[in-house]
Each structure stands twice: as C-alpha cells, then as structure tokens.
Amino acid sequence: MIRRILISCGIAFVTLVANAAPDDSIKVVKGQVSDYYITVTHERIVKGRVLDKNHQPLEGATVMFFASPMHSTTARDGSFAIKGADNDIHLYVYYPGKKIVNKILALDENNLDIVMEDEAHKATAVRRPAQATRWYDPQAPLSRTFCNPVNISYNFEPFNNNVRPNGSFRSSADPMAVEYKGEYFLFSTNQGGFHYSKNLVDWEFVPASFQRKPTDDDQCAPAAYVSGDTLFYTGSTYEGLAVWYSTHPKTGRFKRAIEKNVLPSWDPCLFLDDDGRLYLYYGSSNEYPLKAVELDRNDFYPVSKIHDVMMLRPEEHGWERFGMNNDDEVTLRPFTEGAYMTKHNGKYYFQYGAPGTEFKVYADGVYVSDSPLGPFTYQKHNPMSYKPGGYVQGSGHGGTFCDVKGNYWHVSTCMLSLKYKFERRIGLYPVAFDGDGVMYSSSAFGDYPNWAEPMDIKKPADRFTGWMLLSYQKPxxxxxxxxxxxxxxxxxxxxxxxxxxxxxxxxxxxxxxxxxxxxxxxxxxxxxxxxxxxxxxxxxxxxxxxxxxxxxxxxxxxxxxxxxxxxxxxxxxxxxxxxxxxxxxxxxxxxxxxxxxxxxxxxxxxxGDGDAPQTVKGLTVKRDKKDRRSAFISWQPDTDAYGYNIYYGIAPDKMYNAITVLGQTEYDFRGLDADTEYYFTIEALNENGRSPLCKTLKY
CATH class of the missing domain: 2.60.120.260 (Galactose-binding domain-like)
Structure with missing residues (x-):
C-alpha cells in the first residue's frame, strides 16, 4: 500500500492507494510544479551493549550505521539502541583507544554485545619532500628522452555504456598537435581539456571542457590550428558545433568564433595554407569517402565545392583490410577516418587512418597532391605511420606537426582495447620527407627510449637511444x-x-x-x-x-x-x-x-655486458601467389636474441616500416599492396644491442 500525500496551495490531502507499487512511498506534489516520491521504509531497532575486553561496560561509545546519519551513544551500563531501516546492517562502533568495530549484521540480528579490543592510534607518517638521489632528482628530472605510450593524464571514460559492463577505464585517441608560441599543444578525444609541453616529454593538463551531458564525450577527434597569436579549436560534429578561439589557451577560456559549423564534419582537420586560405578535411565511414572543402575564414562557411578525396581500396592495399591482422574481410568493410593535412615543399600530404581503431594494424596512410583540394595520388610508400608489433601496437588516426627546430612529428592512436574496443592510448613518432618527397615515420623502436625535441635530429631512425629492453620475460x-x-x-x-x-x-x-x-x-x-x-x-x-x-x-x-x-x-x-x-x-x-x-x-x-647478436640467417619471404597482399616471413632462430625487427619498403633505401616480433621466428604479414614490389631485411635484438641487417630480399 502507498500512502499518498498531495500538497497544493498549502492544503495537504492524504490518500491510501491499493494495488500500487510494491515499495511504500509518498508522492508529493507542491504547487502543481514539483513531483517526486519520498521512500517510506520500515524502522528497525538494534540494541545491545558495548564492552571492553574484560567485559566491562564502555560509557560514551558511539554506535553508527554505515553511510547513515543514525548514531547512538552508550549509557553508563554500555547499553545502546539505534534506529535504522531494513537494509542497515553495516555497523560501526568507535571508542577512544579501541579498535574501531566494523561489523556486518544478519538481517534478523537485533540484539548483540560488542567487545572492543585495545589499539593505540597510529598517526599517518609525516609528509616530507621526496629525496633526490644520484639517479633521479624530483625537482629537476631529465627531459631528454621519451618512451611511448605518451605519459599524459589520460582521462577516465564518462559514466556511459562503454564502462558499465567492465568497470571504469582511461582512454584517449584521435590526437593532433600544434606548435603555439614555442610550446606544443596536444588535443585528443574526451579529455575535458588538452595537454601542452615545452619539450614533448613533460606534459601539463589544461581544463577546458565543452561537455554538455555527464555521459557525453567532451570533444571527440578535435581539430585546432594557429593563425598569428590566435588558436582556433573545434570537435567532431554531425549536427553543428562551435568553433572556439583563444589568445591565451593555457587559461582554459575560449570564445566562440561561430555558434555552429554548417557541415557534418566528423573527425575534422582545419588546415591554414601559407597563402592564408583555410580548408576543412573530414569524414569517418566504411561506406563514404573522406572530404575536402575550402572555408571562409570569417565565418567558416564553405566557399568551394565539397571534394571527395579518397576511399579505402582494401582489395589493392592489404594494410587497409579489416581485422586484428588484416585478416577479416567478412564482418565489416574497413573504416577510414582521421583526415589530416601537411604541406611540405609545395606538396600537400593528405593523411588518413585505416582499417579500425581497435586493431594492432591501425595505421595512417598518405595521398599526395599539388593542390589542397586535389586530385590526390596514393603514395607508393604506405602506410606512413605503422606499428603492428611490440609493447605499443597501432599507430593510426593522428596528426603531423613541426617542432621549433624544423623537425616533424606524428602523434597517433595506439590500440589497447582490453576493457572496451575504444580503450586507447597515444604514441609519438618522428617523421621526415626523403629526397624524393616520400613522407615516412620511424617506429622500429617506437616503444623504446627515444631522443626528444630538445635534440635536433633530422633522421627519424637516429632518435633511438640504443638502450635495449632488459626486462622481457624476467622473473x-x-x-x-x-x-x-x-x-x-x-x-x-x-x-x-x-x-x-x-x-x-x-x-x-x-x-x-x-x-x-x-x-x-x-x-x-x-x-x-x-x-x-x-x-x-x-x-x-x-x-x-x-x-x-x-x-x-x-x-x-x-x-x-x-x-x-x-x-x-x-x-x-x-x-x-x-x-x-x-x-x-x-x-x-x-x-x-x-x-x-x-x-x-x-x-x-x-x-647488458655481453655482445650484440649475430646477423640473422635464413630470412625467407613467401609472397602469396593468389593474394599478393599477403606474405609469410620466417627466419632461423638466434639463441642470443629476444626479438627481431622486420624492415620492409619500396626500395633498398626506403625500408622505412618495421614490424617487431618477440619470441617468434615467423610472421604472417597481410599488409602489402598487391601491385607493389617490396624489399625486406631483418635484425635481431638482445640486451646488448642490435645485429647487422641481413642481406636485402626483393619480392
């Protein structure tokens, strides 16, 4: 039965309603505006005594229910009576100099004696500054090297359907970065703000949330660009989203340049050309192409035709195939997303992610054009950003930026996908353009220590410090x-x-x-x-x-x-x-x-103190005659090696991509382009260093 109280205009009406909801409650209506229920519960009295270890009564002990305002203080004979509800079964008892009692009662346990043990209160350890040692000074840490994943304060997923089944988790993805006033600003999905750094090693967080609902992502796949002293910023949208701007972004305060973008620009990239014209690249689909359009810089309104840039061609490009190892052409067509534009030496390098963010083969490819709106041509060296092996896996949907020394870097999405398929991290890799204008990155040691931005290093492979992994499979x-x-x-x-x-x-x-x-x-x-x-x-x-x-x-x-x-x-x-x-x-x-x-x-x-491994023997590449997108690679084991790097590329001097293999002497490779001839080599890794590369093979 529900006791219903209706309150209107200062007059209360109480009615009894039969056959209503099983739980008793009171419905209250105030002035015909408010409408809510007040739960009515059955009272429960728990009685007893609180005694010391000699069974002498303790006067003035406090008895309380967990997460409840209900308290009772014991009388001279140690007796207490505390009023609660049916579900109040978690009892606390406190008395100075005694151990706090933390007792779970049975549902029918209403009378009991509680015996308290002696305990001397131990104060929390005195806080002191962290000690500096020969190897680490917390006040002046070294910032010369970094190691992926990037060590930023990854945000926890909002309380939505992503986290309810498997517990809370951190994630970020879809990164891009810009240099602004000599510092680097990193924007990525669902962070409630962004990160910045002076050296690409030490990152600070700036709260700058545009979240509207508690279960929403904050900014998905954000875009930013710099014009003079102003930083512009927006996020993914199908329904229209503001473009914000700031001249002091580290305050976290932004104004609106426009209220809503007019295009359904998911995964946007805003590119300001050196002639002052602004372009938008966008799209995320396994059915529709990525797009490009010129915008008016005053109101971000489109002023050109919307151009189709590219679609995936997995039947030609093996690395664009769906699946954890490009091995699933049944479940779904692969996804392309993460459009990004970089201009170098008058060429426009359009970057895109494929085939899915939840896979270790997630990568970024490149198309090249003489014009910001195309037409674009598929770069023969692809993918440009690729890391399918090692501790960090996946390197897709990213952005390329230039540091203050003129060196290029690529931030990209790393797969984790343990608690949820969109559980991800961020990686940072050096990028360059070779003498033929080929854009490439170096990831062979992308999850080892690399020299950071303070070092002016032009060749990406030279970023590796030479410090090997000492902990693999150790007790x-x-x-x-x-x-x-x-x-x-x-x-x-x-x-x-x-x-x-x-x-x-x-x-x-x-x-x-x-x-x-x-x-x-x-x-x-x-x-x-x-x-x-x-x-x-x-x-x-x-x-x-x-x-x-x-x-x-x-x-x-x-x-x-x-x-x-x-x-x-x-x-x-x-x-x-x-x-x-x-x-x-x-x-x-x-x-x-x-x-x-x-x-x-x-x-x-x-x-270690020993020798580097010897040159790997027996490298064999068996390219599938029926499907030239696939090849089976094998080699003879080296007992002194813990792992191997397979290098491949479109020419002997362009073997830019690497696949790290640990504890195995074979690799099922499904990431080749069907109509391209490739060159392969391999090196062995141990705790003392790297072997020489073996003889290059062509297939």
Missing part, C-alpha cells in the same frame, strides 16, 4: 596477487595483460630480477585501472611511489622517490641522471589514484 616477485592478474604479466611485453595486487594500499610492491648486474638507463611503469571507480576528469588523481635497486636482492638503495608527487602519470617514464648498475629493481606503492595497485608493464631499459 617477478610481488606483494600480493588479485585473482588471475599474475606477476608474469609485468614482463611479457603486452599492454593487454597486467598484474594486480589485492589492494591499493601503501606498501604493495613488485620486484624484477634482471638475471645479472646490468646497466640501467631508464624505467617505465605502466599503471592500469583495476577495480577503479573514477569516471571522467578529476583534479586529485596522482601516483606516488618509490623505486629501489639492489645487486643481491637483500641490500636496497633508493633510486627514484616520487612519494610526494602530485602528477597523474599512468605511463610514467623515468630517464636516470646517470647509469645505474643493478640486478634487482623494486617498485613500492605509496598512493594509487583509484582502485588496486596494477601495472601492465614494469619495463627496464639499458644495456
């Missing part, structure tokens, strides 16, 4: 394990597996044994969101920890102290100030932002 010990998320996942070089501790408490730890004393130059701690409860952006998210080193596993030395950090660093990368000789490295948690302590990779870089 790991941990403080605790939650379910199937075991310690071995820390060193398996997969971002899609992770170790999780039983809690997020201080003191949870993980320890890697490098097998022998080696020279460590950098460490990357890749945290993961296990049983996290955060949704969307918050400004109190940060990681705190310490890293210790030992040569014998018994005597430990502090190497990195981030125990008072306020930085959110989900893929924290630390370049050591000087080489560290050690066998063991130990991570110790101080504070996790949310959920349990969890990491997908405890990655260690440096060099």
């Amino acid at each position: 790991v010990e941990v403080s605790s394990i939650d379910s199937i998320y075991t310690a071995a996942n820390l060193t398996d070089e997969s971002m899609r597996t992770y170790w999780a501790a039983r809690s997020g408490n201080p003191g949870e730890w993980a320890q890697v044994d490098l097998g022998a004393v080696k020279t460590v130059r950098a460490i990357q701690l890749n945290f993961y969101d296990h049983k996290a409860t955060q949704h969307n952006r918050a400004m109190d998210i940060y990681h705190q920890y310490r890293v210790y080193a030992s040569e014998d596993g018994k005597s430990w030395t502090l190497v990195v102290d981030k125990s008072d950090s306020d930085k959110d660093c989900p893929h924290d990368y630390i370049e050591l100030s000087e080489p560290l000789r050690t066998r063991y490295l130990k991570y110790e948690n101080v504070h996790m932002p949310t959920g349990h302590v969890a990491m997908s990779g405890f990655r260690v870089f440096g060099n």
